[in-house]
Amino acid sequence: xxxxxxxxxxxxxxxxxxxxxxxxxxxxxxxxxxxxxxxxxxxxxxxxxxxxxxxxxxxxxxxxxxxxxxxxxxxxxxxxxxxxxxxxxxxxxxxxxxxxxxxxxxxxxxxxxxxxxxxxxxxxxxxxxxxxxxxxxxxxxxxxxxxxxxxxxxxxxxxxxxxxxxxxxxxxxxxxxxxxxxxxxxxxxxxxxxxxxxxxxxxxxxxxxxxxxxxxxxxxxxxxxxxxxxxxxxxxxxxxxxxxxxxxxxxxxxxxxxxxxxxxxxxxxxxxxxxxxxxxxxxxxxxxxxxxxxxxxxxxxxx
Amino acid sequence: xxxxxxxxxxxxxxxxxxxxxxxxxxxxxxxxxxxxxxxxxxxxxxxxxxxxxxxxxxxxxxxxxxxxxxxxxxxxxxxxxxxxxxxxxxxxxxxxxxxxxxxxxx
Numbered sequence: 001x002x003x004x005x006x007x008x009x010x011x012x013x014x015x016x017x018x019x020x021x022x023x024x025x026x027x028x029x030x031x032x033x034x035x036x037x038x039x040x041x042x043x044x045x046x047x048x049x050x051x052x053x054x055x056x057x058x059x060x061x062x063x064x065x066x067x068x069x070x071x072x073x074x075x076x077x078x079x080x081x082x083x084x085x086x087x088x089x090x091x092x093x094x095x096x097x098x099x100x101x102x103x104x105x106x107x108x109x110x111x112x113x114x115x116x117x118x119x120x121x122x123x124x125x126x127x128x129x130x131x132x133x134x135x136x137x138x139x140x141x142x143x144x145x146x147x148x149x150x151x152x153x154x155x156x157x158x159x160x161x162x163x164x165x166x167x168x169x170x171x172x173x174x175x176x177x178x179x180x181x182x183x184x185x186x187x188x189x190x191x192x193x194x195x196x197x198x199x200x201x202x203x204x205x206x207x208x209x210x211x212x213x214x215x216x217x218x219x220x221x222x223x224x225x226x227x228x229x230x231x232x233x234x235x236x237x238x239x240x241x242x243x244x245x246x247x248x249x250x251x252x253x254x255x256x257x258x259x260x261x262x263x264x265x266x267x268x269x270x271x272x273x274x275x276x277x278x279x280x281x282x283x284x285x286x287x288x289x290x291x292x293x294x295x296x297x298x299x300x301x302x303x
Numbered sequence: 304x305x306x307x308x309x310x311x312x313x314x315x316x317x318x319x320x321x322x323x324x325x326x327x328x329x330x331x332x333x334x335x336x337x338x339x340x341x342x343x344x345x346x347x348x349x350x351x352x353x354x355x356x357x358x359x360x361x362x363x364x365x366x367x368x369x370x371x372x373x374x375x376x377x378x379x380x381x382x383x384x385x386x387x388x389x390x391x392x393x394x395x396x397x398x399x400x401x402x403x404x405x406x407x408x409x
Contacts, residue, residue, distance in 0.1 A: 148371040155370040 123293040127224035127276055127285050131187060132194040135220055138181040138202055139213035147177065150208055166201060173197040177205065181212075191219055191282065223277040224285040228293065230272050231301035237268070241295070257292065264288035268296070305348040306401050310340060318343055360385045363396065375400040 144164045148156030155165045163176045173187040175198070183201060188194035195217060206212040234255045238247040247255040254267040254275075262284040267275040274292070279285045309315050322336040363382030368375070377398040384391040 145371065148369065152367040152369070155368075157370060157373070 122290060123228075125226050125228065125289070125293070127226040127274075127289050129189055129222060129224050129282065129285070131221075131223040132189070132191060132219055133184065133186045133221040134188075134194045134198060134218060135182065135184050136198045136202070136217040137213075137215040138177075138183060138205060138210070139215045140181050140211050142177065142179050142181055142205065142210055144177070144179050147205065147208055151204055166204070168197060168200055168204075171197045175201045177201065191222075194219060219280060221277065222279040222282065222285060223275065224279070224289075225273065225275045226289060228272045228274060228296050231270055232268060232272055232296055233299045233301050234268065234270055236299045237295070259288050259291060262287050266292055268292075270301075272296075304341075305344040307340075307344055308399065308401050309344065309347045309351075314347070315343065357386065361396075363393075366395075373402050 144156055144158070144162075147164050147166075148154045151164075151166060153167045156163075163178045166175045166177060167173070168175075171188050171193040173185055173194070175186075176184040183198065185194055185198040185201065188197050198217060199214060202212045202214050234247050234249075237257075238245040238255060241257070244259060245255055245257050254269045257266040257268055259266060263278060264276055264284055265278045266288060267277075274289065274296075276285050276288050279288070310319060319340070322331070322339060325331045326333055326336055361379075361382055361384045363379035366378040366380050368377050370376075375398070377400070379396050379398065380394065382393045382396045384393070
């Protein structure tokens with residue numbers, strides 16, 4: 001079983017057997033671009049092309065293994081070769097097999113290569129935040145009727161909804177204040193504005209005589225929007241990305257794209273306008289847009 | 304029972320002041336005064352509902368609003384009341400509005 005340790009395919013290299021060669025990419029060359037969670041441009045996620053690539057790589061390795069094995073004495077032909085090529089082609093390679101590296105990179109020390117997306121410049125478009133929803137606990141029970149009678153710009157209709165709906169002008173927001181002391185603040189355009197608005201509502205409640213605190217402020221949802229500035233073929237997009245998309249033009253004119261990583265829902269319209277929602281942090285919106293932009297470019301309408 | 308909304312109007316306040324004078328001079332009892340006011344509520348509500356036909360438009364900027372116990376209270380600024388015949392401009396107006404076709408009266 002010396003074939004496990006001595007890998008004849010490394011005859012060309014001066015490195016000791018089994019040791020990690022510095023400068024080599026340490027990821028597996030067998031890993032296809034992405035794992036299906038992050039959307040990739042069409043030419044790379046076509047499962048057929050990945051399969052072909054894998055087969056091509058395996059064939060290369062098998063050829064090299066066969067060349068090397070001709071020098072070995074007396075071993076029964078097929079099975080050890082297969083076993084050998086399987087270990088070489090497995091996902092846990094410690095170094096690249098074969099004399100010809102699969103990636104034509106110079107062996108400079110520590111050249112990190114990100115496998116995921118092909119080299120593409122950023123879109124240059126930044127999604128603008130349109131709405132932030134946040135919650136905070138004022139930490140004390142509230143008498144909603146007192147608040148509705150004494151505060152300005154408040155609505156309270158307990159038959160319809162069990163909360164006081166209060167609005168302030170700066171930042172222009174709306175708050176739902178519940179008798180438990182919990183509050184929802186909507187309509188702000190940035191995280192800081194949402195927090196400031198929530199504090200202003202808490203101060204209003206405090207001035208009415210309640211011992212209001214500001215506990216567990218948390219941003220629950222962020223909505224952003226942008227324009228890619230070209231029309232999009234939604235039909236094409238739903239055909240290739242059907243695991244993520246739902247497009248029902250009779251129901252709603254936008255395609256609903258549920259991205260898995262990050263967990264963001266995008267509404268994509270024929271005009272090229274995109275709405276992104278479901279984010280807890282701003283970076284998720286930006287990341288989701290950077291992920292979808294190359295895909296949308298691939299579905300640009302040419303007529 | 305009709306809305307007691309109209310007691311705080313020029314007409315309603317004049318009535319209340321007169322009734323208070325009569326009570327002071329012992330000419331009527333407070334119970335009678337209360338009955339008068341209740342009758343006033345009914346009368347003014349039916350009169351406004353049935354005997355008033357003209358329409359006034361108004362436009363201004365909203366300062367504050369409130370909705371509680373099914374009553375809307377607005378404070379408007381720089382309001383123009385416009386009728387076909389004339390125009391009235393006011394700096395500040397407070398509007399108290401109750402539900403029109405209400406099932407239960409106050």
